[in-house]
Amino acid sequence: MASRGSDIAGLGWVSIIRIGLVQASIGAMVVLPTTVLNRLMVVEYALLAAIPAGLVAWHYAVQLTRPLWGQISDKGRKRTPWILCGIAVLAAGVLLAARATPVMANDFATGFGLAVLAYTLIGVGVGMGGTSALALLASGVAPQRRAAAAATTWIMMVAGIVASAIVVGKLLDPYSPERLLAIASGLAAATITLCALATFRLERGHVQFEETRKDEPAPDFRAAIAEIWSETAARRFTVFIFVSMMAFSMQDLILEPFAGLVYGMTPGESTQLGGQHQGGILLGMIVAGVGGSAFKGRLTSNLRAWIAGGCLLSALALSVLAISAMVGPGWPIGPNVFVLGFGNGVFAVAAIGAMMGLAGAGAKTREGVRMGVWGAAQAIAFGLGGLLGAVGVDAARRVLGHDGSAFQLIFAVEASLFVLAAVLAVRATRAAPTLGDEMGAGEKEVFA
Template sequence: MTSRSTRGFGWFAIVRLGCVQASIGAIVMLATSLLNRVMVVEYALAAAIPAGLVAWHYAVQLTRPLWGHASDRGRKRTPWILGGMAALALGALMAVNATVLMAANPVVGAILAIAAFTLIGMGVGASGTSMLALLASGVAPERRAAAAATTWIMMVAGIVISAGVAGALLDPFSPQRLALVASGVAVAALVVSALAVRKLEPEVPFGFDTQPRGEVPGFPEALREILHENAARRFTVFIFVSMLAYSMQDLILEPFAGLVFGMTPGESTQLAGIQHGGVLIGMICAGIGGSAFAGRLPVDLRFWIVAGCSGSALALAGLAAGALYGPGWPLTANVFVLGLCNGLFAVAAIGAMMGLAGAGRKTREGVRMGVWGAAQAIAFGLGGLAGALGVDIARRAQGQDGTAFQLIFAIEACLFVIAAGLALHATRRGRADTREVATV
């Protein structure tokens, strides 16, 4: 290998790609979090409306394999990253206009909102998939865990910063101020992304392999090839199950704190902040540990994935016990541990995903990332919905809040145990088509 193929992207290039991820997170926050609150509180719309729109944007991300394949065939990821960011920004601004319009003309506003969240889903799919494919093809194996941690931490930072700035600028609220703030976030994200990827891609023209990239087949053939590979198929199942478990508590943790532990809205929000703090620490630990011990079995990414899934299962079992114990249970510590373990497995899984994206045949990184991104999107959409509906059904059937939450947390814990087993199977040392998995 040449020195370039051995070195791959440096840390500055990884941080630049992390800026793209942060920009995606900033605009997604605007569309899925800020507008959610505005629709329900300021415009008194039914909570099911923003929830349905968010679920729809996840459904649209089933197109991720198509976007990944398109970037494979184009041989350049940058146009797809920037094109996706433009679609994402346009969709977010359309969503703002749709929110204001729904108050005066619900039908027209709803149609515009559906179109807007369709663009948002397409933009996230095109930009996010192409960015990850570029990262996967340009990062050295020993840097993949740290690269995954860096980009995901920057995404969380983008969400936090944009939420704080937008929240401060929105008061006192008015539709005009909402439009100005949203436009500022969208334009800033586009500018940051354009500067981040400028002249970046030519540094790694053929990815990590010095062999020229061959011809890219049509989408059906490329998808069929990948789904016929044992490693890719197993990893797709692992991503779906683990992310399903990961997302099931998203919409029920704060209601759980209020109904079972009597926490105020402010206290439950602080509890969610503690969980996110744990996620960040877990990401940092997995990023540093996964890079420091890369290739030294058993302390590799498989170790962090299994440890994170197993720890998440134990933390959820603790929440299930706390649901019956009630006040007096160390809820804050329990939720912090859950976030910590979630962060461990999430970053390690992304690092493994980047490693597997370059395994097998070349010129398929985009489709691989698209397939796994689609599995993640489906799991996120189903997980949040299943958790909320499950609690509602269990509360009505059992008539007790504690036992209802206990059942859902126990199901999540079982899913994480299954995911830990799938992780060992999905990332084991395999045949020639999975020869890079050993470095994962």
């Protein structure tokens, strides 16, 4: 296999775009269980916000298996079968979740049991398919192209989320359980077909940029985890991912209920508001990628400024959103949410560029396990953040007796976490040069 720093070309841009289509499909399908069904449970079916938050948190908890999926794909000869299997499991989970949601209104025990199974399948599918796709990107793309490739595929993922939110939002009104199931079925069929076409013969004959040789077996799972955790940069970066993604996810499960309870929006309108947030993320990713360093093939010292700046802009937008919770209808909620998404996108794409650089660094290159560790940290943070946000809103609504005040409190806490994430980002990226002795000359430039 090619060593790091090789001049041999790996996956080209067409192949990178094809991996991006997989990411876009995952994003498009996850919109339904994590945003649309969340709003329906809280507003239309009058369930506690903690119920959908718990289900979403569970699907993230299941994704703690990400390092294991990464290890399995590291040992195997191909990653594509794991990608396709993950997409199929994800689609099955989304369909079951769409069926379980209205059942909970009439038979809560049965519906909730089906929902737990559905969100388990969703977590397995995202973990299996998503980790394998990112590992293929990290191992199959030349080192000097990894940051740009990562930015491209994540921008495509967000584009998939935006497109799905807009289309689902328009099709969902007037809401009915039958309409919901039809939308979920069409979405599942379209994404499975797209992923099958995108991955067809994708890995045939491509070079893998790995440190380990074919005759050197990958270590067992526990040894691989210990190997990566011993690196200062990888460890600090994991902490940054955890805090920033917890801040990012706290509004995920309460934004649409917030729009319905405080602004009186319909399910379709609140879903499209979520699309505006994702549209801001998309634009932020593009601006950071083009204006920063992600599309230049290597990361430069201004990467810290892009990550920290995105976190601070997110904190500012959330502070303004907290003020809007006491104003209600008449506030320009759309632009406010769009700016929040823009800040999220700026820090996310810069962090992704750093992640891809670190994925191929270290004494041993274990792209699958490395991406799995960071994916697991993200999953824990997303689940915990979403759950804390929803449970916090439920508790605050009961104690304060006012919806606006409850949401204001949670948005303020989330803003504070983004400020902390900005501080951690600077600390984490400054730790990266400690890997210099283990890198090739070209890779030392990545973390200069």
